[in-house]
Amino acid sequence: MDIAQKITSGDTRSLARAATWIENRRPEAEPLLKELFPRTGRAMLIGVTGSPGAGKSTLCDQLTRSLRAEGKTVGIIAVDPTSPYTGGAILGDRIRMQHHHSDPGVFIRSMATRGWLGGLASATTEMTMLLDAAGFDTVIVETVGVGQDEVEIARLADVTLVVMVPGMGDDVQAIKAGIMEIADVFVINKADQPGAEKLERELKSYLTLSHRPYGWSPKIVQTVASDGRGITELLDATREYHARGTSRSRAADIWKIRLREMLRERLLDRFPESAFAAAGREVADRKRDPYSILHDWLAANEK
Ligand SMILES: Nc1nc2c(ncn2[C@@H]2O[C@H](COP(=O)(O)OP(=O)(O)OP(=O)(O)O)[C@@H](O)[C@H]2O)c(=O)[nH]1
Ligand SMILES: [Mg+2]
Structure with a gap:
């Protein structure tokens, strides 16, 4: 059996190995993903984003519990832009999710992702493809919604949940516009704390003013992730959005963007950093003009 077959037949060790290939940008990843591609497109991809500490991991954990209770399998990708490999936040995520550890579903x-110079959205997309092909019914991607990269990542999901918290200056104005726009469902987590109703009112008035793509006005769901309150409603709202079937037109939009990025990455990969450094000096010293350099590079690439 080759590794693709092992992955689709549920071999977790092969799956973990392939995930490492993707994470380390190994050349083995591409032929594998190419082989697995026909098996993708079945999982429901849920993106969970929001401020640090908003309760995203706790929510993912609760969603996973509910889905498991229905017999659904779940793959979770926690993208952590701040921690080194052995960092506390990751450890935190692991601890919060550890009761799923012995569960093969x-x-x-x-x-x-500290130190990554890009390609984060690519790697995350590939990771979702891998878990999708491996047969997980639902794939959840957790990202901290702080930068453009995270917006890109959230955009790859079928359904994007934006998690907010009342009374933490986490009001509508303070949230990055990019993040507000990608929300399919707003989650007001920590609704056990004061200010949840006020935040919901603010969100509602924001929504009446904003133009939403794909003709959907996002649902707002209040949750207390730490005790499971609101999780059923959240899952319902998520499924309701998914059932509308806009995922496919959104997927087409996303792949259009992704293909551009992939082409750019491919092209850039053909030129070593040293080539840019040398050419940069030549242009600065007025030894060559930038246009002839580009012309030569592109001509050399056509061969
Ligand atoms: N009071 C209250 N606390 C909560 C709730 N949900 C999560 N918490 C707590 O909030 C803290 C942060 O929760 P996480 O799930 O780690 O938050 P996160 O958004 O994943 O955090 P990062 O991944 O570090 O950005 C933990 O101590 C949780 O127990 C809630 O609904 N109410
Ligand atoms: Mg987390």
Whole structure:
């Protein structure tokens, strides 16, 4: 059996190995993903994003419990832009999710991203493809919604949940516009704390003013992830959005963007950093003009 067959037949060790290939940008990943591609497109991809500490991991854990209770399998990718590989936040995620550890129906993977120079959205997309092909019914991607990269990542999901918290200056104005726009469902977590109703009112008035793509006005769900309150409603709202079937037109939009990025990455990969350094000096010294350099590079690539 080759590794693709092992992965689709549920071999967790092969799955973990392939995940490492993707994370380390190993050349083995591409032929594998190419082989697995026909098996993708079945899982429901849920993106969970929001401020640090908003309760995203706790929510993912609760969603996983509910889905497991229905007999659904779940793959979780925790993208962590701040921690080194052995960092506390990842450890925190692991601890919060550890009661799923012995469950073969749950696969959890943390991707630490400190020091990455890009390609984060690519690697995350590939990771979701891998888990999708491996047969997980639901794949959840948790990211901290702080930068453009995270917006990109959240955009790859079929359904994006944006998690907010009342009374933490986490009001509508303070949240990055990019994040507000990608929300399919707003989660007001920590609704056990004061200010949840106020935040919901603010969100509602924001939504009446904003233009939403794909003709959907996002649902707002209040949750207390730490005790499981609101999780059923959250799962219902998530499924309701998914059932509308806009995922496919959104997927087409996303792949259009992704293909551009992939082409750019491919092209850039053909030129070593040293080539840019040398050419940069030549241009600065007025030895060559930038246009002829580009012309030569592109001509050399056509061969
Ligand atoms: N009071 C209250 N605390 C909560 C709730 N949900 C989560 N917490 C707590 O909030 C803290 C942060 O929760 P996490 O799930 O780690 O939050 P996160 O958004 O994943 O955090 P990062 O991944 O570090 O950005 C933990 O101590 C949780 O127990 C809630 O609904 N109410
Ligand atoms: Mg977390």
